[in-house]
Amino acid sequence: MIFHDIVIVGGGLTGLMAAVEAPPGTDVALISKIYPTRSHSGAAQGGFNAAMAEDDSVENHVFDTVKGSDYLGDQDAIETLCSEGPEVIRKLEQMGVPWSRTPEGRPAQRSLGGASFPRACYSADISGHAVLHTLYERALAAGVRIYPEWHLVELLLEEGRLAGLLVYDLATGRLEVVRCRVALLATGGYGRIFRKTTNGHANTGDGTAIAYRAGAVLSDMEFVQFHPTTLYGTNILISEAARGDGGYLRNAAGERFMARYAPQKMELAPRDVVSRSIFQEIKDGRGLGEGYINLDLTHLGADKIHRLLPQVNELAHLYAAVDSSQTPIPIEPAQHYSMGGIRVNRDCETSIPGLLAAGETANVSVHGANRLGGNSLLETVVFGRRAGRRMLEMVKRPMPPRPRVSLERALSNWQANFGVGAPRQSDDSVFAIREDMGRIMTDKVGVFRTGVELKQAMEELAVLRSRYAALRVPAGEHSFNQQLIDHMELGFMLELSEMTAGAAWRRTESRGAHFRIDYPRRNDPDWLHHTLIRRGDDGRPIYEAGTVAFTRFQPQERGY
């Protein structure tokens, strides 16, 4: 058994930001299933929103975010996000983040969708990478104990509070029990439940599913963001920075079709609006090839592209054989971000005492029904820091009881699933089930949804759960058992898929990224509330309504 005062699960921006908040000498451990610097945060390109410029304001940022959220975001949390943003950006600068600069030497800021001001601080188009590496170096210097390639398997609760974690060490193939005074889940999103996604392979929603199984409340799982511009075919992200820095979207006739859907904001309307517009163009026969649209950067010129968008240019070249200064890039929308997650308050506390959550795995509801570009990276560092601070207060409490009953139960679950002699009823494959799940989610729980298709998705996902339960399981007692990891991750994803489809089927209105063809209007009288989900005694999800926090802004029609 291992002891640490503070345990952080997840080595992305959220986990590392929380870790570096602790003064040197604090006993902090960071567990990560992939090496921290490979965390998905490192793929983020566009930037971190913060109202830094003299003629911008926190109030503008709050309003843009509330409107972007289609009034479902909690305004108290949004105020926290926006008001702490500038200070956190400056702190990152002091830590050594190489922000791109204005000629006067200030952090440069670019436009991203749904913002009324160029507000995203960036490092060319490798913003996530630059900050992740800076924070990682800081964490090493501060003596944070890092456990790479350790997988959280289960949370151990004793007397109703978190008492420890059951973790699988990939290298040795052994289970370890980690006791702690307080733990933070910073395990990222679950985009991999969709076949077409910009998310990396590790984004399987482990922390969200594990917390739910342990009794934590989840919220707003129906709200899934589809990014308008991913490379056609591979779904590699082409950052919103490409449109922020002047790129155009054109249909087969070469027309800038966004004039039809968002005449004021054009290409820089929020992502839900742009994704729907692209699909509408394709549906109406104005797409190219078998269903794509062009992102045109040719008018920007090679110099500007190489200076501001080097990664975009390289990705287009490597994966679509396109020189973006000469030829438009073929793009299509794909899943990008999970707005839903573990319900937390502004101090990142979940409904389980002793357990915090932050970043994409959590839902503090700063994004509501639709996230604005640049607000997620800001969320990781603002709420990562808040989680770190809260843990420093909580760590003064006595050590929770030693996990006994919970540990016995967790070990017997493990033995039943992965132990030597565990049942082997079916030769079905993890990959076949995973492929079917991704297809169902992309085809029936995507940008345009209907009650009929969502119901079908729920029924088909139930069949997949039965196939999963009968699956041949890989014994867990040898090192680098990747098959076992694939098996566990699929279990998490099936659970999250079911809740995403279930919550989407229940919400009979359209709001933000959740668009129901059969209920195309927003319906505030009936639906201006969060969807809360908890696990019933029979293991099935129970859906309830949760109140939205309002401070300054009352709902208005959302036009761009």
Ligand SMILES: Cc1cc2nc3c(=O)[nH]c(=O)nc-3n(C[C@H](O)[C@H](O)[C@H](O)COP(=O)(O)OP(=O)(O)OC[C@H]3O[C@@H](n4cnc5c(N)ncnc54)[C@H](O)[C@@H]3O)c2cc1C
């Ligand atoms: C391609 C791309 C570009 C993006 N660009 C932007 C942008 O420009 N601006 C913006 O605001 N947002 C952007 N986003 C969104 C943003 O990058 C993410 O929401 C954010 O980085 C998530 O950070 P995180 O710390 O919550 O999780 P992650 O960075 O995903 O880290 C999750 C961590 O959890 C660990 N983990 C997971 N499961 C387990 C387990 N079972 N046991 C142990 N460890 C586990 C992983 O090892 C990893 O270290 C982008 C997203 C993508 C996909």
